[in-house]
Amino acid sequence: LPELPEVETVRRDLLRLYAGHRLKSLSVSGRRTVRRHSPEQLGALREKILLSVGRHGKYLVFFWEGGPSLVAHLRMSGQLLAASPGDPVAPHTHAVFSFDGAGELRFVDPRTFGELFLSTPAAAPPMASSPSALPELAHLGPDALMATARDLSCALAGRHAPLKALLVDQRVIAGIGNIYADEICWKARLRPDRPGGSLDQADLRRLVRATRSVLLAAIAARGSTLADRRYRDLGGSAGAYQLEHRVYGRAGLPCAGCGRPVERLRWGAKSAYVCGSCQA
DNA sequence: CGATTATCCTGTGCGC
């Protein structure tokens, strides 16, 4: 399930493969794939050259030479895959972009939670290729790789909700999902079910450091591919960070820090993997 | 207002 490290891996591959290339044609077949406006409006991107690809949290933003930006979110099961025109079309392929001299980019999404939409910056400084200037992304908190201890201190102060619930709330901090929230809490030695407002300054500092180090290590490993094999990079390859997971999906297995079994906490419909000994 | 719950979907894996 793509979170910040997976989306960042895809972003870097997109830049490498398609930046500087002209979009010759595109087709959208999925009924739910473009749902914020008419799918035909995507035609505005035809003949545009891709300048860069940005990211804020789990959102990808394609910037073109003229014309609106294209925003993509993979949600639960979305994949962006590089392909050649003759390649067999995978089931649940909902959109195909064809670039001059760079082959195709295909959007595949069995559960159809993912989406594509066009967006234009609210204020339009021509040189700004900043995802955060897009009104549809304005509700997002700071990107998890940019968030400071001060950001988190303000966002968590007085909150009774569990720390993990706040970490995966994109309005608080953008990019963290179920897997990395657990890994970050373990690395920061904080229980995910602690009230967000109970963290002191030392806790917050550990949380920010853990966030950065876990996400950067996961990017270096090209993301996490779980047993369901759902996440793939642009070339269809798996990530490797799942091999470095310390708690996520490891209920009953020994904690990497102390050897005691990892537990699975549940509250409501949510759950978290935690070491009851290493995290407090 | 903040916290919780339901909803959107399909593939997977479990129990019987």
Place this chain on the structure above:
DNA sequence: TGCGCACAGGATAATC
């Protein structure tokens, strides 16, 4: 071996 079903969880709307 097969069938039914709970589960997976990202974001948003609705509700308490």
